[in-house]
Amino acid sequence: MDSLYSAINVISVWVVPGLILLSLIYAHFRGVKVFDTFVEGAKEGFEMSVRLIPFLVGMMVAIGLFRGSGAMELISNLIEPVLGFCGIPADILPLAFMRPVSGSSALAITTEIMNIHGPDSLIGRMAATMQGSTDTTLYVLTVYFGAVGIKKVRYALAVGLIADLAGILAAVLICNLVFAPKI
Amino acid sequence: MVNLLWAGIIVIAIVIAGINGKVNTITPIIFSSAENAVNISLSMISIMAFWLGIMKIIEKSGFIHLVIFFLKPLAYWLFPGIPRNHRAMNSMLMNMSANLLGMGNAATPFGIKAMEQMQQLNPDRDTATDNMCTFLAINTSSLTLIPTTVIAIRAATGAQNPTDIVGTTIIASLCSITVAILADRLFRYYFGKKNQRLSFNNKKISSKR
Numbered sequence: 001m002d003s004l005y006s007a008i009n010v011i012s013v014w015v016v017p018g019l020i021l022l023s024l025i026y027a028h029f030r031g032v033k034v035f036d037t038f039v040e041g042a043k044e045g046f047e048m049s050v051r052l053i054p055f056l057v058g059m060m061v062a063i064g065l066f067r068g069s070g071a072m073e074l075i076s077n078l079i080e081p082v083l084g085f086c087g088i089p090a091d092i093l094p095l096a097f098m099r100p101v102s103g104s105s106a107l108a109i110t111t112e113i114m115n116i117h118g119p120d121s122l123i124g125r126m127a128a129t130m131q132g133s134t135d136t137t138l139y140v141l142t143v144y145f146g147a148v149g150i151k152k153v154r155y156a157l158a159v160g161l162i163a164d165l166a167g168i169l170a171a172v173l174i175c176n177l178v179f180a181p182k183i
Numbered sequence: 184m185v186n187l188l189w190a191g192i193i194v195i196a197i198v199i200a201g202i203n204g205k206v207n208t209i210t211p212i213i214f215s216s217a218e219n220a221v222n223i224s225l226s227m228i229s230i231m232a233f234w235l236g237i238m239k240i241i242e243k244s245g246f247i248h249l250v251i252f253f254l255k256p257l258a259y260w261l262f263p264g265i266p267r268n269h270r271a272m273n274s275m276l277m278n279m280s281a282n283l284l285g286m287g288n289a290a291t292p293f294g295i296k297a298m299e300q301m302q303q304l305n306p307d308r309d310t311a312t313d314n315m316c317t318f319l320a321i322n323t324s325s326l327t328l329i330p331t332t333v334i335a336i337r338a339a340t341g342a343q344n345p346t347d348i349v350g351t352t353i354i355a356s357l358c359s360i361t362v363a364i365l366a367d368r369l370f371r372y373y374f375g376k377k378n379q380r381l382s383f384n385n386k387k388i389s390s391k392r
Contacts, residue, residue, distance in 0.1 A: 008350035015329060015349050020237055027244035034240055041239025044288075045231035049224055049335070056220035062192045064216030068208050069200035094192075102185040111223055111336050112216075119342035128337055128348040132330030133355035137323040144319055145311065147295045148302040152310040155370040159316065160323035162366045167324065167359030174351045174358075 005178050052104065059108030060115075063094060067116070087176045089123045091116075095130060100164045103136035126175040134167035226339035227332075234331045238286055250280040261321070261364070262314045264304075271300035275318055285327045294322060313375050317367050324363040326356055 027034050066072050076090035083090055091113060099106045113127040137160035145153055200206050241247070258276055265272050274297035281290035297318065305312050311319075330352050337345035 008354060009347070010350075011353060012344075012347045012350035015353075016334075016346050019241075019329065023237060023241045023244065023246055026246055026249075027240045030244045032240060032244045037240045037243050038236035040236075041242075042232040042236035044239070045233070045235030046228055048235065049228040049231045052227070052332075053221055053224040056224050057217045058189065060220040061213050061216040062189055062196070064212045064219075065196035065200070065209065066192050068212040069196040069205055070203045071196050071199040074199065098185075098188065101188065105185055105189070107332060107336070108220070110333065111220070111340070114336060114340040114342075115219055115223065119337040119340045119345070124337075124340075124342075125348050125351070128330075128333045129351045129355050132327065132333045132348065132352035133325060133359055135323050135325035140323045141319060143291065144294055144298050144322065145315075148298045150298075150302075150309065150311045150315070153319075154311050154316060155367075155374055156311055156316040156319045159320040159363055159366045159370060163320065163324035163359045163363035166362035167355055170355040170358035171351070174354050178351055 008174075008178055052107070055104035056108045056111060059105045060112045063109055063112045066094070086172070088172050089126070091123055092126055092130070092172070095127055096168050099130065099134050099168070100137040100161060101139075103139060106131060106136070122175060122179050122181070125179050126171055129171040129175055130168055133171055134164045137161060137164055223336065223339045227335040230335040230338050230345070231331065234329075234335070238284070238331075241284055242286055242289060247277065247280045247284065247286075250283055251276045254279055254283075261317055265301070265314055269300070269304075271297050271304070274300055279321060279326070282322070283326050283328055285329050285331055287327075294318075313371050317364075317371070320363040320367040321360065324356070324359045326360050328353065 024034060027037070072091070075093070079093075080090055083093075095106060095109045095113065098109055110127045110131045114124045117123045119125075119128070137157070141153060141156060141160060145151075145156075197206075197209060200209055254276055258272060258279065259267055262272065262275065265275075274293050278290050278293035278297055281287075281293060298315065301312060301315050301318070302308065305315075329349060333348065333352070334345045337348065
């Protein structure tokens, strides 16, 4: 099993530099002006971060209040015995509920979790994995079916939500295996 | 839905703060949380700018066609009933490859185009076809190789190694997409349209149209 975890770590370390290396070499030989193109894309990245500010402000304030008022503690204490048994931290619940509904809001909750617990904490990494491995099911369904005027979506919503649940549980399980402090 | 959740969270928080006698903490929390949100967004700019720059290079170089080459067999298996050289198949391949590379903005137009082209094969314009449901199942379970925004947030909040969640994210994504495909196949098997139903035994579609 240890070799599996180290394989996961090797993927983590290599995927970003590897992709940069491959794409630069490939692009160069395909005659792309790499730096000009880079700058063009970087502008979009700048705009995207700025566009995110209102979502982050709205959601981080809401979750901050929820935590500060003691509401989070109340709910945590209620469900802790059940969740703790499965290794699910209660603080991750708002993210699990928001993830299929709104992408930007879920991102804001992820940010808040990292801000409070630290990005390198178990729950911080769990939130990051969850955020990355699931998608905004309701938004995707609305956009794609809406675009072609489909009204009866049949089992698509059920499948999307089942996949989200699987992603969430998988994130909890894998992070517990890979990142949990060794006793 | 978001509106209700957001309002609900705040209303519950303020009411409980009132009960706990913590109302005086509400205003300071609002200020500090809002300030944190802006600070984090601003420090995200660095990585977002860099990574979307690289993404643009990948997009322009046609790297995506390399990915499509490897995805083709999977797509043919996933979408029986759509002819292999049909335009819808091509759009779906573009969409899935763009998603895989993390080019969400580029993926959506291809996805919508794929839906339109599948709609042309659809006898009942109001109701989703089996293939549409499969396509959406794939799209809702996110198959991104590199979760850019998450990495940016980790960097902005001071992670030692912001990318160390990439491996776990890929594994969790694989789990969710596997479950999505299995669930879709099960639903298709039991509730699939008669004229589009696929049989597990010979992997053929019984009588199209």
